[in-house]
Amino acid sequence: MRKKIGVLCCCIFMAGIFAQSMDEDLKKAILLHDSAALESNTDKALACQELLKPYIEKDAVCRAYYGSAVTVEASFYEKSNPIKALSLLDKGSEFIDSAVEMDSDNFIVRILRLTNGVQVSSSSPLKRYKVIKNDVAWFEKNGIDYGKDENARLYYNIALFYLAVNNLDAALYALDDCIATKSSDPVVKKAQELLRRYEE
Amino acid sequence: MQSVKVYFIIVCIFIFTASIYPSDSITISKIKILVQDSEYIWNKDSSIELVSGIESYISPHTVISYTSLKPGNLYSLKQLDEETARTQIRLTNSGLFYTASVQIVPPRKSPQERTIVITVKEGFYHRFSGGNAYGMYGREGLGGSRSGIYVYAGWNRLGVSYAHENLFNRGIILASSFTSLDFFPSMLLDDEYIHKMQAAMHAGKYITPDIGVTLFSRILFTPLMSSFSEAHCSLGPVIRLNRYEFWPFSFSWKMETSALWYMNQNSYTAQTSWSFHKNFAEQYFSNKGRDQKLTLALLLSAGTENSTAPESLAFNLYSTVDRSVRSGYSEEEVSGISYALFSTELRFNVFSLRIPPAFTCVPQIFLYTDIAFIEQKGSDGLYAYRDAFGGGIRLLLDNPIFAYFTFAYGLNHEGSSRFVFAVTGGF
Numbered sequence: 312m313r314k315k316i317g318v319l320c321c322c323i324f325m326a327g328i329f330a331q332s333m334d335e336d337l338k339k340a341i342l343l344h345d346s347a348a349l350e351s352n353t354d355k356a357l358a359c360q361e362l363l364k365p366y367i368e369k370d371a372v373c374r375a376y377y378g379s380a381v382t383v384e385a386s387f388y389e390k391s392n393p394i395k396a397l398s399l400l401d402k403g404s405e406f407i408d409s410a411v412e413m414d415s416d417n418f419i420v421r422i423l424r425l426t427n428g429v430q431v432s433s434s435s436p437l438k439r440y441k442v443i444k445n446d447v448a449w450f451e452k453n454g455i456d457y458g459k460d461e462n463a464r465l466y467y468n469i470a471l472f473y474l475a476v477n478n479l480d481a482a483l484y485a486l487d488d489c490i491a492t493k494s495s496d497p498v499v500k501k502a503q504e505l506l507r508r509y510e511e
Numbered sequence: 512m513q514s515v516k517v518y519f520i521i522v523c524i525f526i527f528t529a530s531i532y533p534s535d536s537i538t539i540s541k542i543k544i545l546v547q548d549s550e551y552i553w554n555k556d557s558s559i560e561l562v563s564g565i566e567s568y569i570s571p572h573t574v575i576s577y578t579s580l581k582p583g584n585l586y587s588l589k590q591l592d593e594e595t596a597r598t599q600i601r602l603t604n605s606g607l608f609y610t611a612s613v614q615i616v617p618p619r620k621s622p623q624e625r626t627i628v629i630t631v632k633e634g635f636y637h638r639f640s641g642g643n644a645y646g647m648y649g650r651e652g653l654g655g656s657r658s659g660i661y662v663y664a665g666w667n668r669l670g671v672s673y674a675h676e677n678l679f680n681r682g683i684i685l686a687s688s689f690t691s692l693d694f695f696p697s698m699l700l701d702d703e704y705i706h707k708m709q710a711a712m713h714a715g716k717y718i719t720p721d722i723g724v725t726l727f728s729r730i731l732f733t734p735l736m737s738s739f740s741e742a743h744c745s746l747g748p749v750i751r752l753n754r755y756e757f758w759p760f761s762f763s764w765k766m767e768t769s770a771l772w773y774m775n776q777n778s779y780t781a782q783t784s785w786s787f788h789k790n791f792a793e794q795y796f797s798n799k800g801r802d803q804k805l806t807l808a809l810l811l812s813a814g815t816e817n818s819t820a821p822e823s824l825a826f827n828l829y830s831t832v833d834r835s836v837r838s839g840y841s842e843e844e845v846s847g848i849s850y851a852l853f854s855t856e857l858r859f860n861v862f863s864l865r866i867p868p869a870f871t872c873v874p875q876i877f878l879y880t881d882i883a884f885i886e887q888k889g890s891d892g893l894y895a896y897r898d899a900f901g902g903g904i905r906l907l908l909d910n911p912i913f914a915y916f917t918f919a920y921g922l923n924h925e926g927s928s929r930f931v932f933a934v935t936g937g938f
Contacts, residue, residue, distance in 0.1 A: 433610050433632050436910040479614045509616055511626045
């Protein structure tokens with residue numbers, strides 16, 4: 312009995328360490344992911360993948376960020392090797408889709424798929440609109456209340472989705488909602504600029 | 512009597528004016544063209560101006576060459592909706608863009624005016640394809656315009672072709688090609704193949720984004736010809752039309768008509784082809800989230816030539832791509848000096864197949880019927896009936912490959928069958 316309790320405690324302790332190190336690694340990976348996308352830095356995209364790889368079978372968020380980092384890596388091959396770029400986009404998108412399957416009620420995973428899907432669809436032959444349509448429907452059903460900045464980013468990407476599927480009215484509402492968040496995130500400026508373009 | 516006549520004329524003028532300017536007519540105030548992050552504005556009395564961002568690779572003139580919308584023009588709401596939809600379809604099908612959307616901005620200031628926003632994302636311009644024993648590489652969007660170059664190389668085909676479809680931003684078409692067919696096979700000892708060399712040129716203009724009219728010229732020469740005066744030199748007009756309709760239901764249709772004069776043979780040929788495509792159950796497949804498509808395709812084609820034309824100019828319904836009777840007739844049985852062909856295909860795009868590393872292939876199964884009436888040389892005006900009933904499979908590799916392969920097997924009413932392979936996505 313003591314032995315069993317000992318093993319159980321040991322497992323809980325290990326799981327705690329694993330969870331702690333996963334949280335820390337995820338934080339680092341997200342920073343790497345975002346700056347890789349911003350600076351077009353392939354090394355950072357690869358480092359992000361390296362950090363997340365041990366957790367992709369167990370954690371949906373890690374899996375989704377891993378997939379997204381693969382699609383970020385793809386953008387570096389867009390001109391030099393478009394076939395490889397397309398292959399990486401495909402691979403990354405599959406990781407993101409399976410992350411949503413793992414935890415379909417996780418809003419972070421949904422946001423990531425929506426944001427990534429909009430970008431991928433507008434810059435490659437890979438069209439993800441049918442998939443991300445489900446995410447937009449999910450947010451419309453569950454509401455958008457994740458803090459100023461996250462809401463602004465979400466509304467902006469929903470607007471981009473509606474523009475792509477030719478629903479201008481819904482897109483303009485989403486842009487208005489994005490601006491109404493009064494967030495300091497750069498997407499609000501982008502939303503204002505986009506709204507100006509769709510004015511008379 | 513005189514006053515009745517005057518009233519009648521006034522009423523006629525009123526009706527005519529009312530039909531030209533319907534009560535819901537509106538004007539396009541401006542067109543905004545968004546290419547990547549660049550924004551261009553096209554106003555009524557000015558040329559296209561860049562208002563924000565840097566010059567995009569694809570020129571805005573390339574984008575507007577796919578639309579007949581123009582600032583200052585009057586449209587009814589229905590006409591505007593339809594032309595907006597047509598523009599989007601043309602831009603999407605051009606293969607130059609990853610995404611294309613055309614939107615009418617809801618009016619806020621002036622209810623009788625509309626602003627149009629055309630948004631495109633530059634696409635992938637390399638093309639790869641191939642056929643039976645040859646490969647092809649192409650590059651579209653040269654210099655940001657509607658121009659492309661294609662190079663063919665392989666066992667039975669060598670060649671190069673270049674086309675510009677919007678020269679000087681005025682819709683002028685200039686296309687030329689040089690092709691060498693069966694050069695290597697003709698070196699074999701069995702004399703089965705004849706080397707043919709062909710140079711062709713189209714020069715003309717798009718009258719509307721849907722209709723292109725060109726003057727076509729071609730020289731076909733084979734080393735078997737004892738002198739150049741035996742070469743087939745043909746010249747004549749070609750009209751091409753590719754249009755989307757929304758009434759009485761949505762469908763697309765294509766037409767190509769040509770009339771060619773063969774100078775050395777003192778002969779002429781005239782030929783026309785009309786094809787119609789209608790998709791069914793689109794909403795059903797969309798609701799189910801499936802990449803499936805059910806299409807009915809019809810083709811009506813006819814051709815004639817003067818009775819003294821040499822046999823080498825005869826219409827060939829045996830191996831002409833998208834215009835053949837696909838059953839077990841011999842080549843002689845389906846060749847003639849005039850013909851009428853009616854083909855139907857019921858096509859079903861089954862699913863999207865991923866091919867590593869990252870290509871998408873759509874297998875399409877289809878059932879077909881070909882019915883032809885052919886007048887053979889010396890038949891004294893009698894037309895022979897030819898038919899084919901069968902099915903097949905197509906492999907459609909779209910962007911970025913743009914390669915289409917068709918395998919078909921069909922029988923005629925006499926029970927003779929034939930297997931047909933062609934590098935085509937169908938008529």
